[in-house]
Amino acid sequence: MSSQHGLPSDGLSPSGMLDSEQFRSLAHEAVDIAAEYLATLPSQPVYQRMPSHAIASILDAPLPAAGNPARDVLETVAAEIMPYPMGNGHPRFFGWVNSPPDPIGIVAELLAATMNPSCAGGDHAAIYLERTTVRWLMELVGYPTDGSMGILVSGGSMASLTCLAAARHQTATVDGWSIREEGFQGARPPLIMYVSSETHTTVIKAAELLGIGSTHVRMIAADRHYRFDPRELARQIDRDRADGLRPFCVVGSAGTVNTGAIDPLDELADLCGDEGLWLHVDGAYGGVGILDERRRDLFRGMERADSLAIDPHKWLSVPVECGCAMVRTGALLRDTFSLVPPYIRVEEGKGIGGLPWYSEYGFQQSRGFRALKTWMTLAHSGRDGLARVISRHNDLAASLVDLIRESPDLELVEAPVLSIVCFRYHPRHPELDDDALNAINKRIMEDVQSDGTAFLTQAVLRGTFALRANILHFGTTVEDLDTLVSAVLEAGARATHRERASVDGPEFHGASNHHERLNVRSADEQ
Numbered sequence: 001m002s003s004q005h006g007l008p009s010d011g012l013s014p015s016g017m018l019d020s021e022q023f024r025s026l027a028h029e030a031v032d033i034a035a036e037y038l039a040t041l042p043s044q045p046v047y048q049r050m051p052s053h054a055i056a057s058i059l060d061a062p063l064p065a066a067g068n069p070a071r072d073v074l075e076t077v078a079a080e081i082m083p084y085p086m087g088n089g090h091p092r093f094f095g096w097v098n099s100p101p102d103p104i105g106i107v108a109e110l111l112a113a114t115m116n117p118s119c120a121g122g123d124h125a126a127i128y129l130e131r132t133t134v135r136w137l138m139e140l141v142g143y144p145t146d147g148s149m150g151i152l153v154s155g156g157s158m159a160s161l162t163c164l165a166a167a168r169h170q171t172a173t174v175d176g177w178s179i180r181e182e183g184f185q186g187a188r189p190p191l192i193m194y195v196s197s198e199t200h201t202t203v204i205k206a207a208e209l210l211g212i213g214s215t216h217v218r219m220i221a222a223d224r225h226y227r228f229d230p231r232e233l234a235r236q237i238d239r240d241r242a243d244g245l246r247p248f249c250v251v252g253s254a255g256t257v258n259t260g261a262i263d264p265l266d267e268l269a270d271l272c273g274d275e276g277l278w279l280h281v282d283g284a285y286g287g288v289g290i291l292d293e294r295r296r297d298l299f300r301g302m303e304r305a306d307s308l309a310i311d312p313h314k315w316l317s318v319p320v321e322c323g324c325a326m327v328r329t330g331a332l333l334r335d336t337f338s339l340v341p342p343y344i345r346v347e348e349g350k351g352i353g354g355l356p357w358y359s360e361y362g363f364q365q366s367r368g369f370r371a372l373k374t375w376m377t378l379a380h381s382g383r384d385g386l387a388r389v390i391s392r393h394n395d396l397a398a399s400l401v402d403l404i405r406e407s408p409d410l411e412l413v414e415a416p417v418l419s420i421v422c423f424r425y426h427p428r429h430p431e432l433d434d435d436a437l438n439a440i441n442k443r444i445m446e447d448v449q450s451d452g453t454a455f456l457t458q459a460v461l462r463g464t465f466a467l468r469a470n471i472l473h474f475g476t477t478v479e480d481l482d483t484l485v486s487a488v489l490e491a492g493a494r495a496t497h498r499e500r501a502s503v504d505g506p507e508f509h510g511a512s513n514h515h516e517r518l519n520v521r522s523a524d525e526q
């Protein structure tokens with residue numbers, strides 16, 4: 001059935017796509033929905049569990065045979081999807097490492113999809129913009145730009161995978177063989193990688209995927225402030241060499257996910273230089289912490305890394321997804337990944353023009369226009385604006401520490417280096433053992449999460465279950481921290497009451513009960 005405009009009566013053009021006027025009006029409505037969402041979010045609960053009918057209506061929805069008018073589709077999104085967010089847009093969301101979206105990044109996503117380039121390569125604006133975006137990111141964190149190369153990827157996981165692939169390739173090349181041709185099929189001494197006990201699990205995953213194998217990843221016990229211990233590292237390298245193995249790579253962290261610890265990168269760089277090992281630095285969360293002048297010294301050595309992973313979608317509030325892999329010897333990254341038919345291969349400044357294709361520097365062929373949202377964020381805030389936000393978050397972390405110290409029933413588990421605070425509820429009365437305290441704090445986390453007042457997650461530090469708050473929201477205030485602390489104290493009193501009742505009461509099943517309830521997951525899943 002067709003209307004008088006030749007359109008089917010469902011409002012769709014014969015192709016099924018919106019025409020430009022329909023797009024304009026629908027997009028305006030979508031912007032109103034988005035603006036209203038952002039404006040009202042702070043007065044909503046931080047997080048709410050979805051009612052089962054809402055889950056079912058999403059999960060059980062049948063594939064539509066006939067399409068639906070675009071406005072109906074938009075209304076469904078507004079009514080059934082948008083009321084149930086993860087929570088990370090809220091100023092009292094302190095969980096994992098999930099920032100709110102910078103509004104300018106939201107606008108960028110619309111415009112990027114409007115242009116919809118594939119950033120595999122070619123001679124168009126998106127490609128040049130990615131070059132500049134990566135250079136700006138390098139300059140932002142003080143990584144040398146001359147001769148380096150970087151590529152935007154999905155996040156820190158892919159950034160580390162990309163960088164470690166380069167490390168593996170270089171090691172084989174130095175040893176006179178080709179990992180790309182032989183894989184790990186030849187009989188050669190195993191390559192050994194070194195991480196600390198606080199290294200993010202995605203690095204281990206990358207090592208597994210690259211064929212290193214997790215048994216060849218040496219996990220060096222971190223020091224008492226959760227930093228890489230270079231002396232223990234040196235001893236382990238010696239042992240491995242004595243055993244005929246092939247040490248090749250050390251992974252340092254610039255801001256661990258549990259506590260925000262920054263490894264002694266300068267010492268690691270010295271050691272790697274002496275030993276001929278590749279130094280990769282995971283700065284997914286904390287790398288941009290270097291923008292806080294007061295912390296700058298802690299990052300000394302990051303600029304010497306052979307490769308560096310940075311996540312603009314963490315502390316820079318670029319909408320998910322955007323990570324950046326940086327490699328000091330840019331040509332090496334191309335050698336690691338370039339596998340292109342001659343008709344695609346271009347040389348800078350020669351032929352029809354354009355830069356070498358990004359698909360030669362990473363695993364992806366078709367690639368999204370991640371540069372635009374990152375570029376717009378950097379262009380809008382500038383280095384100074386970003387430095388202000390980051391410094392403010394570190395100040396707020398210090399304010400949270402003050403609130404914790406002022407409260408007799410709270411204790412700091414690890415002092416923050418950046419914007420992550422690990423603390424716990426620890427009432428002076430009654431006396432509680434470690435198992436009970438762990439169980440109570442886990443209960444507090446769950447209560448606070450489901451209550452919707454604030455949202456925090458956990459870190460298990462040397463067997464202690466800590467409440468972990470990561471301050472990443474540009475709108476968070478000291479009042480929000482006050483609210484968080486009150487919510488924790490209230491939940492703590494309730495949990496203590498329940499814990500005592502269960503210990504004294506008939507359902508007490510002995511100490512293993514606590515372990516069962518604790519059932520902690522690794523905090524690395526963030």
Ligand SMILES: *Cc1c(COP(=O)(O)O)cnc(C)c1O
Nearest residue numbers: 097155156157200257284285526
């Ligand atoms: C988030 C994070 C990662 C993983 O990055 P994704 O963006 O989630 O892929 C790795 N390391 C650290 C320290 C992180 O905070």
